[in-house]
Amino acid sequence: MNGIDTRVLAGRYRLLNPLAEGGTGAVWLAADEMLRRDVAVKEVRLPPDLDPVRRQEACASALREANLAARLKHPSIVTVHDVIIDQDRPWVVMELLSGASLEQTVRQRQPLPTHQAARVGVGILSALVAAHAAGVIHRDVKPGNVFLTRTGRAVLTDFGVAVVEGEATAGRTGHLIGSPNYIAPERLRGERGGPASDLWSLGATLYFAVEGLPPHPAETPVAAIGRVLTDPARPPERAGALGPLLTLMLAPRAEDRPSFDDVARSLQEIALGRPATALPPGPSGSVPSGPVLERIPVPSEHERPLPEESTGGRRQAGARERSGGHAPVPVPRGRRTAVWAAAEVAAVVAVIAVTAGVAHLLSDGTAPAAPARLSEKPGVFAVPVDPCKLISATEVRQLLPALKAAGQPTNQGGCQWTTPGVGLQVYPAGLDKQWGKSPRQAHELFVNQRHSVLPSGQTAWSWPGIKAGVRSARSTGPLEVGPAGDEAFGYDLYENRKTGRLEKSHVVLRVDNLVLEVAYTVVDGSKDGPKIQAGAHTAATWVAQALNKQKASG
Incomplete structure (x- = not known):
């Protein structure tokens, strides 16, 4: 294997070193030299004496696997980026998981x-x-x-x-898979x-x-x-x-x-450490009509450092919750002799169920009505919008009276307005993209973001732009907010150690095929919690109004 350590596939994927090996292939760490990111490359090894028909079948199977995985967008399904046939062997390029x-x-x-x-x-x-x-x-x-x-x-x-x-399967090999x-x-x-x-x-x-x-x-x-x-x-x-x-x-x-x-x-x-509800035996086995998944707190044993804040001023809110034991269970359980490392496997941070209705649960367990059937046709926002132009200088000064400078673009496609102790941000939901091709896809992105919000007992964040150093906070789960765009939800961050005062309020909203997040932060104690929440919702309303105006103008 060492002989191809520097091999480059398709002119862009440079193999670095094997991550795992098996009888039928290997998984490589590779560098995507076009997008400058690390990826995992699955090598499918074929026996050298394999006849041409079987070799073609193996390549077709790899292409089929890549196509299937690529069409399923979900945080708990591995993302497939590409598939390559090199020297009659398939290679599948996937997200790198650690x-x-x-x-x-x-x-x-x-x-x-x-x-x-x-x-x-x-x-x-x-x-x-x-x-x-x-x-x-x-x-x-x-x-x-x-x-x-x-x-x-x-x-x-x-x-x-x-x-x-x-799908017809008659042409596939008949052995047990x-x-x-x-x-x-x-x-x-x-x-x-x-x-x-x-x-x-x-x-x-x-x-x-x-x-x-x-x-x-x-x-x-x-x-x-x-x-x-x-x-x-x-x-x-x-x-x-x-x-x-x-x-x-x-x-x-x-x-x-x-x-x-x-x-x-x-x-x-x-x-969540609660006694499980006894379930009657079948008949059952049906696929759910909508998700019934609520936010799962993240355990804090062996806590990992949180990611550094970007130039744009946003630190991803990593959630870690300390759990002090388990609720009684209905049947005896064996003893645990050691604590499994939660740094390796924490809670699932994003839980989403994509079903025909695409409904979702609120933090209090009630399910809102799914939006009316959304269009699969391309939405009106075909190119990224400039968030700095969505809120006027007059509007933003209502929330930041001491503001003197204009909004500053961030390196993630967002915009921020800052004064000492107070800040306002508008950025793409999820930090990686701000729109879906269609309103339906954008709605799925919105649902994904909602299910990514977890109640936590310990969260760290900082924002040098408003002179807020690293601070400990706790995050709520998704909260209902007033109308903003086609659909919206909010979540808040509270100071964790001293006063328990609300410091940050967020609103995630969708307009047509665009999904954005608005955050209003006050760290100097000049405003109480309801005013901070109202500030975030007010800013989200301004953003929605500006987007709807762009939508109406075509």
């Missing part, structure tokens, strides 16, 4: 505590909901395909054996399988996370197939509150498994 797979984490350390396994389950379940809503069945959910990142995500990888609803310990019984019997099959595989994966072995342990793959087809799952011993839920998810018949909605609710309760 961490380890669930399988590696459990085998090298120990099984996960129950509440942390449930957090992983929340993220992967929501990824499956997004995939199923797009008509994609993963078919290979297993510990090796769940990646636990150091930045707080559980990510579902490897869509190489996924199938699309209605997947790991027998994590394949649902109906698929082992030769059936195509559906969403309930992925749910069974997720149950088996979470079982491994807390027990350290699969639910049907066996010495050989053939023996595992026999046990999955004929035997009930091994009674869990260390799963605690997850035990009853896992038993239902591992029901031999698909119709006896719980619904995705019920599983999501139970995982949330367990992740």
Whole structure:
């Protein structure tokens, strides 16, 4: 392998060093020299004596995997950037994830505590909901395909054996694909399988996370197939509150498994340390009509430093919450002999379920009505807007009376107005893009941002531009705000140590195919919380009015 350490694929991806190797390929750290970023490149190794037809099939399979993963936009699904055929071998270019797979984490350390396994389950379940809503069945959910990142995500990888609803499979190879310990019984019997099959595989994966072995342990793959087809799952011993839920998810018949909605609710309760609600056995196994996922606090053991603030003055609010124990669980649980490193796997920081209605839960558990059917046609904002032109000098001085300079563009496409102790910002939601191609895509970005907002017990932020040094704060979950644009929500940051005073108020809003975030910050104590919230909403209203005026003018 060392002989191709400096190999460049497609004239832009320079291979640096292998990150992982297996019998059928390797994953490389690579530098994208065009966009100047690090990426992961999956190398698919083909036997040298493979006949041309099989080689062509392997390349087509890699292209198909890349196409499937690329069409699924979700924070818990690995992002595929590109696919390359080089010297008759496929190479898949993906986002670079830092961490380890669930399988590696459990085998090298120990099984996960129950509440942390449930957090992983929340993220992967929501990824499956997004995939199923797009008509994609993963078919290979297993510990090796769940990646636990150091930045707080559980990510579902490897869509190489996924199938699309209605897609013909007769031309594919007929051998069993997947790991027998994590394949649902109906698929082992030769059936195509559906969403309930992925749910069974997720149950088996979470079982491994807390027990350290699969639910049907066996010495050989053939023996595992026999046990999955004929035997009930091994009674869990260390799963605690997850035990009853896992038993239902591992029901031999698909119709006896719980619904995705019920599983999501139970995982949330367990992740938050609450006693899980007892679920009745099936019939069920249906795909949810809308997400039922609430914000999951992030544990703080082995806290990681927060990212430095950008030149534009915004520090990503990293959330870490200290948890002082677990609520009683309905079944006995085994002892934990050590604390699993939460720096490797924190909570899922972004949970989104993309379904036909694309509804979402509020922080108080109530579900607002989904917006009317949104257009898939290109929106009116085809190019980035200039946020500095969305608020007039007269308007901004109502919130920053001492302001003398004009708004300053930031290096993330935003704008900021600053005076000592007070600041106003308008920037793209998510920091990476501010619009979707269509109102529907922008709405999905908006929902993604809403689910990215987590209540936290400890958050750090700073803003040198307003003379605010690094400070400790706590963040709320998403909050309802008054009308601003087509849809909007807010969240706040409160001082964590002394007065508990509100310091920052944010509003995220969508207008047509554009999603922006507005933040109003006061650190000198001159305004109370309601006035800061009102300031953020007022600024968001100005932004929405300016955007609607641009929209009306065409």
